[in-house]
Structure formats: structure tokens, C-alpha cells
Amino acid sequence: MRPLTEQETQTLFAKLANYTGASLKNLIAPLDDSPNADRYVFRLVRDRVYYVRLSIANLASNVARENLLALGTCLGKFSKTGKFRLHITALPILAQHARYKVWVKSNGEMPFLYGGNIVKAHVGRWSEDCPEHQGVVVYSMNDTPLGFGVTARSTAEARRLDPTGIVCFRQADCGEYLRDEDTLFAG
Amino acid sequence: MAPTRTVKNKHAANGSGIKNSKAARGPQSDGIVKPKKPGTKPTPTSVKQLTKKKKKKVYTEKELGIPQLNMITPVGVEKPKGKKKGKVFVDDPASMSTILAIVQAEKEGQIESKMIKARQLEEIREARRIEAEKKEEERKNKLEETKEGLRKKRKRPRTGDDTDAIVKEASVTGSKAKKPKKRVAFAE
Numbered sequence: 069m070r071p072l073t074e075q076e077t078q079t080l081f082a083k084l085a086n087y088t089g090a091s092l093k094n095l096i097a098p099l100d101d102s103p104n105a106d107r108y109v110f111r112l113v114r115d116r117v118y119y120v121r122l123s124i125a126n127l128a129s130n131v132a133r134e135n136l137l138a139l140g141t142c143l144g145k146f147s148k149t150g151k152f153r154l155h156i157t158a159l160p161i162l163a164q165h166a167r168y169k170v171w172v173k174s175n176g177e178m179p180f181l182y183g184g185n186i187v188k189a190h191v192g193r194w195s196e197d198c199p200e201h202q203g204v205v206v207y208s209m210n211d212t213p214l215g216f217g218v219t220a221r222s223t224a225e226a227r228r229l230d231p232t233g234i235v236c237f238r239q240a241d242c243g244e245y246l247r248d249e250d251t252l253f254a255g
Numbered sequence: 256m257a258p259t260r261t262v263k264n265k266h267a268a269n270g271s272g273i274k275n276s277k278a279a280r281g282p283q284s285d286g287i288v289k290p291k292k293p294g295t296k297p298t299p300t301s302v303k304q305l306t307k308k309k310k311k312k313v314y315t316e317k318e319l320g321i322p323q324l325n326m327i328t329p330v331g332v333e334k335p336k337g338k339k340k341g342k343v344f345v346d347d348p349a350s351m352s353t354i355l356a357i358v359q360a361e362k363e364g365q366i367e368s369k370m371i372k373a374r375q376l377e378e379i380r381e382a383r384r385i386e387a388e389k390k391e392e393e394r395k396n397k398l399e400e401t402k403e404g405l406r407k408k409r410k411r412p413r414t415g416d417d418t419d420a421i422v423k424e425a426s427v428t429g430s431k432a433k434k435p436k437k438r439v440a441f442a443e
Contacts, residue, residue, distance in 0.1 A: 071346040074354065081358040092359065096351050107348060199369035222373045 069113045069128060069136060076146065080110065080117060083144070083152045086203035087216055089167035095119075113138070116145045117152070119161065138253060155252065156215065156240040159205075163213035166205035168195040170217075170236055177208050180215065181243040189231035198223045204236060215241030 072080065084092060098105040111118045111125050113136060120128075120140025128139045141161065144154040154162075172180055176190025192209050200222045206214045217236040219226075226235045244252060320336070345351055 070342075071344040073342045074345050074350075077345050077351060077354050078358060081355050082362065085359050085362040090359065093352060093355055096348060096355065098348065109346060197370065199366060199373055202366065202369070224373065224377055 069111050069125070069133070069139075072110050072112055072117065075150075076112070076117075076152075077110070079146075079150065079152045080143070083154055084162070087154075087162045087167065087205060088165035091165045095161070095165070110143070111139065112146075115147075117143045119143050119158075142253070154216070154240065156242060156244045157252070159213050159216065159240070159242070162216055163205050163207075168198045168202055168204040168219070169207055170194060170204050170219075171207045171209050171211075172214070173209060177214065180206060180238065181241050183238060183241065183243060183247070185220075185234045185238050186217065186236040187231065188226060188229050188233050188235050191226075191235055194223055194226070196223060200225070203239075206236065206241070215239070215243075 081092075084095075096108060098107045100106075106121055106123050108119055109122045109125055111120055111128075116138075118138065118140040119142075124139060128136060141157060142155055143158040143161070144152055146152055170186065170191060171193040172186060172190050173192040176186060176192075179190065180186055186206065195204070198204065198219055200219055202219050203216060204219055205216045208214055215238065217238045217240075219236055220234045221229060226233075229235065345354065
């Protein structure tokens with residue numbers, strides 16, 4: 069377990085900033101105003117990045133490397149080429165600070181949760197002025213975050229699209245908790 | 256011819272004549288300058304000579320920083336001098352928030368440029384659509400005009416004057432209109 073290097077931090081933030089707005093800085097802000105206040109930090113265990121309280125991370129340093137399975141919230145993993153891949157476990161953090169959102173109707177929830185892209189017919193609401201290829205967080209109509217994806221068209225273009233046209237490419241969905249159960253938390 | 260040297264006082268050649276004096280102790284010279292022997296070292300006298308003869312510092316290969324093998328070292332293998340070995344971690348909130356601010360500004364710029372581009376494209380598309388609509392309208396109008404013109408043309412022969420003229424013509428020409436039948440008469 070170790071903190072991230074400058075390059076790694078930059079890659080991670082660049083990925084997170086795809087989905088989130090200016091409020092992302094609250095992610096690393098101290099929890100209170102006291103001088104030795106606890107704060108959240110990022111820790112790398114093997115190739116996975118965890119978002120964890122500093123106090124817990126310090127405690128975890130007592131655990132031997134091979135015995136430490138996970139700590140805090142797993143945000144994703146670094147690939148061998150140095151890119152960062154967000155996991156579905158990062159959804160609560162992304163949903164808190166999301167910049168662009170898509171709400172899918174109830175008839176589109178299941179197709180999305182089974183790993184499908186979002187078609188126009190299933191979209192209930194859109195964030196206005198969303199550009200093309202921009203990260204969006206997908207919600208159900210009752211504001212439950214379901215996953216996240218990347219827009220295929222800008223909002224203006226999507227209006228002209230036919231109902232079967234894809235408007236959002238899936239990146240991760242809550243169905244992965246079941247589908248990728250074996251690899252999501254270890255290995 | 257060798258130049259001759261006159262010696263005024265034969266005994267005066269040995270200095271002042273005082274025993275143990277500096278001049279008396281030195282080697283006796285008979286006035287002829289002999290070439291110096293190659294083995295003998297001249298004693299350094301002036302500052303200039305001193306600096307000239309100073310031994311040059313010999314640098315070892317290590318001091319010069321010359322690579323051990325005369326070849327290009329791969330980027331990963333090369334270790335910068337006087338730098339910390341290993342990774343440099345970023346864990347203090349100040350530097351983290353600096354990186355975050357830089358990344359966010361970059362992303363913001365990207366999104367902004369994307370939006371501007373999309374807006375421009377939308378404008379162009381709109382302009383094109385309007386132009387196409389205009390052209391379509393023009394074409395339709397032209398078609399309508401031609402249709403109307405053709406309709407009028409067709410109607411003209413049926414108009415009052417025209418029909419009258421035809422009738423008149425017909426009535427005037429009437430039976431005359433037909434050419435007189437050729438008759439063949441046989442001689443009786």
C-alpha cells in the first residue's frame with residue numbers, strides 16, 4: 069500500500085473530472101477545520117486505487133501486504149499501460165459530484181443493468197447542453213444511480229435522433245456487482 | 256673567427272679574491288659558456304616558470320561522468336545524478352489540490368471548446384437547412400408557375416375568341432374546305 073505518484077494522481081483526477089464538476093475538490097478537503105483534521109486520501113494497493121480516510125490508511129499500514137485485501141472505497145484500477153479504469157464501486161462518489169446526468173425510464177433500467185447502451189426511447193430526462201463523448205452518470209427516474217457512461221451524441225443532436233438510436237455508451241452499471249463478482253474485488 | 260676576450264686581471268676571474276666568498280665557491284669558469292647537460296634540471300626561479308610547470312590534474316572516468324559503455328543508454332536505465340531514488344509520492348493536500356485544479360481547468364477548457372464547436376456546427380446546420388428550405392420553396396414556386404402557364408396555354412384555344420375563330424373558319428370554308436373531287440370523264 070502506497071500513496072499515488074504525481075503522474076498517477078493526475079491520471080486519476082483526469083478520469084474523475086470526466087464525470088464530475090467543480091465540486092470534485094471537496095473530495096480531498098479536510099473533514100473539519102482543526103489543524104490535524106482527518107481527510108480522505110488515495111492509496112494504491114497492488115494496482116487498485118482506494119479512497120480512504122487517512123486515519124484508517126495509517127491503521128492499515130500495520131497489516132501485512134499479502135493479508136490486506138481492500139480498504140475504503142475502491143475507485144478503480146490502473147491498467148498495465150498506465151491508464152486508469154473506473155469501477156462501478158466508484159459510483160457513489162461520482163453520483164455525489166456528477167456534472168451531467170441522464171435519467172432512464174423504468175422500461176430502460178433493465179436493458180442498462182444487463183450491460184446495454186442507452187437508446188433514445190429509454191431516456192426520461194437529460195442534462196441540457198451536454199457535449200458529445202462526455203461522461204454522464206445514469207440515474208433511474210426516482211434518482212437512484214444505476215451506473216455511468218459516455219454520451220454518443222450531444223443533447224441537440226440527440227433530439228433529432230430516431231428512438232432506437234444510441235445516446236449513451238455504457239461504461240459501468242450496477243449489474244457488474246453480480247456479473248463481475250469474481251474479479252471486481254480481487255484478482 | 257671566435258671572438259676573443261681580454262682578461263685584465265687573471266686573478267680577478269675568481270670573484271673578489273676573498274676565500275669562501277659566493278663567487279669563489281662556484282664552479283670555475285674560464286669565460287667560455289658551455290651548453291647545459293640535458294639531465295640537469297634547471298632550478299625554477301620565476302613565478303611564470305612555476306605556473307608553467309604545474310602538474311595537470313588527471314580526471315578519472317568516473318569524475319568525468321562518461322558512460323561505461325560507449326552506447327546509448329535506454330531512458331529507463333539512466334539514473335539522474337543527485338536525485339532521489341524511487342518514486343516521489345504526492346500525499347499532502349496542497350500539492351494534491353494543485354494537481355486537481357490543473358486537471359479541472361484543462362477539462363473545463365476541453366468541454367468549453369467542445370460546446371463551442373457543437374454550437375458552431377449547429378449554426379451551420381441550421382443555416383444550411385434554411386437555405387435548403389428556401390431553395391425547395393423556390394423550386395415549388397417555379398413548378399407552380401410553369402404548371403399555371405401550361406394550363407393557360409392549353410386553355411387558350413378554348414377561350415371565346417379562339418373558338419369563334421375556329422367556328423367562323425369552319426363556317427366560311429364549310430363545304431369549300433373540301434377539295435373538289437377529281438372527276439374523270441370518258442369521252443362518249
